[in-house]
Amino acid sequence: MSKPIDQSDNAVPPNRRRVLECMAWAGTGVVWTVAGGVPSSRLIGSAQAKTAAFSFVQISDSHIGFEKPANPDSLKTLNEALDQAVALSTKPDFMIHTGDITQLALPQQFDDAAKAIGRAGLDVHYAPGEHDILDAATAKAYMERFGKGARDGAYYSFDFSGVHFISLNNVVDLKKNGLGFLGPDQLTWLADDLRDKTDSTPIVVFCHIPLWTIAPEWGWGTEDSQQALALLARFGSVTVLNGHIHQLMQKVEGAVTFHTARSTAFPQPAPKTAPAPGPMLAPPGQLRSLLGITKVAIAPGVSPLAITDSALAK
Template sequence: MSSDLPSQPSRRNALKCLAFGGAGTLFVLSGGVLTPVQLALGASPEEMSGTPLFLQISDSHIGFNKEANPDVAGTLRQTIAYVNAMPVKPALTIHTGDITHLSKPAEFDLAAQLMSELKITELHTVPGEHDVTDGPGTEYFSRFGKASDNKGYYSFDHNGVHFVGLVNVMHFKPNGLGGLGDEQLEWLESDLKGRSSSTPIVVFAHMPMWTIYEPWGWGTGDAGQAMSYLKRFGSVTVLNGHIHQIVSKVEGNITFHTARSTAYPQPTAGNGPGPGPLVVPSDQLPKMLGVTSISVSQHPLKATLADTTLV
C-alpha cells in the first residue's frame, strides 16, 4: 500500500480495513529477511517461520482516560498477555513512542510497572510528542535517556541486525511535520559509514519517516536525507507509530511500516476534521484492537498485510 496515490479508491478501502488499534507486532529473522508475524499465532510454535527477533509496541498513551478508551492500561495488559503466552519469546521489545499521554511522573510509573510484566529482558524506546510535553522531555530522559546519553537517538546491534533509534518529535517542521535536525542527521550518516551493505538495518522513530498526510503532520520533513544514507543497504525496515493504524510502503530495499496503538484508534488520513482519538461504540472497540499478520518476500521485496481482531 503506497500513500503516493491518495485518491485511489482501493487504497482508501484497504486503509479502512487496516486502520484501527492493535496489540503490537512481532518480528522474526528468517533467511536474512525481517518478517512481522501475528502475535496470536506466535503462541503456536508451528506458525513461527524464524527465530523471534523483537516485538514492536506503540502509542500506549498511559494516562489517557477519555471515551475512546477509558482503560488504556487494560489494553496494554492484554498485549502483554499475548506476548507472555508465546512459548518462544523475542529478546527485545521496541516501543515507538507515546508511552504516556501527558508525560506525568505517575504515568511513567504505571507504564514502567506494566512493561515490567513483559517476560522480555531488553526494552528500547524512542519518545513520542506526548512523552515530551514539557519541551525538553525531562521526565522521559530521566527514565530512558541512558542508552542515548540523553540525546534520544542511538544505535545498537543484536543478532546481526543494526538497530537505529531516531527522535523526530523535538524539532517540528511547518504543518506539524516531525523533524530530525542537522546534528542527528550527521550522526546517522557517521553511524552507518563503514557498515556492510548486507547488514540488515532496523530504524525506529515515533512519527512516520515518509509523508503519509501532510495536512495532519503525518510525516517527517527531513526524512529524505536520512533515507539517502540507507538506500545502499539490502534490507532496511523503518518502524513508526503516531498515527495509530497500519500504513505500509516499499521503496526499493526500504520497507516502511506504521504500527497500531494499544490505546485507541484514529481516523484514516483526511477522514474528518483532523487526527485525534476516534470514539466508537464500546462494544465495537475490541473489534478494532486487533493484531496483524505481515509476510515479507525478498524477491521481489513486498509486504502483505492481514488484520485479526482481538475478539
C-alpha cells in the first residue's frame, strides 16, 4: 500500500484565469438539494430551493495535523467550515466527509477531528482518504472512529428519502502515481448492492479519489473506475462526489455527474500548472477565499445538476 507523500508547499501563485478554469481551488462545501431524486447544488448563502425534500453538506480534506505554511492551523479552518454549515438557514439532514480527515492518521489527529466534526450535531457519513488509512493499525483506528455501518473494507451503502447512497474506498492498494483502486472484492459487493435497485433509483456515490481521470500522472483518478461506472450505467440519475484534488471540477457524462470538492485545509495547483501536486501557498490574505463547504439539496422538480460552492471568506 502506498503512503501519502508529505510534500513541501508548492509556491505557484494562482492567477484569475487559473481560478476560473478550476472554478476555485481548495475546499468548498456545496449545498446539495435533491428534488424528485435529482441532486442539484447552489452557493451557500444564495436562495434555497423552496421545495427541497432534504439536503446534506459535503466537506472534504480537512487534513487535521497539517501545520505547514500553506495553512498553519487546519483545525481552525475546519471549525470555520463547520460554523458555516451549522449557520445554514435550513439545517441539513446529514453530512458526508470525502476523506483525508487527518494528515497522518495519528490518534490525536483522529480525536481532534472527531471532536470538531461532532459539534456540528449532524449525522456524518465518511469515506476514507489515503492519509487516513496508512496500514493495518491506522485502518483499525479509522474504522473504530469513523467506520459506523461500514464493512471491513470501509465501504457501505444506505438509503435516505428514496435516494441510494454508496460510500466507496479507493485509497487502499494505490496504483501507479497514486491512482485509486477499488479492487475485485469491492466491485463484487457493489454489483450485489445495486442488484435490487430499479433503474429509476437516484444514486449518489461518494469516495475520496475521483472516479473520472483528471490527471493520471498525479494520481488523480481511479484505475478500475470504469468497472464501477459500468455497474451504474443503467441508472437514470447518478451523482459522484469526491475530494482529494482540493479544487472544484465538474464533468457530466450521460446520466452521471462528477463533482470534486475543495479542501477545508489548503489548496492544490491545477493540473499542468506545477511540477507536482501538493499544498500550495495562497496569496497573502486569500487562503479562506479558496476554502469552503458544499451543500446538496434534493427537491422535486429541480433541473439537472448545477454545481456551486461557497468559500470561508470572500
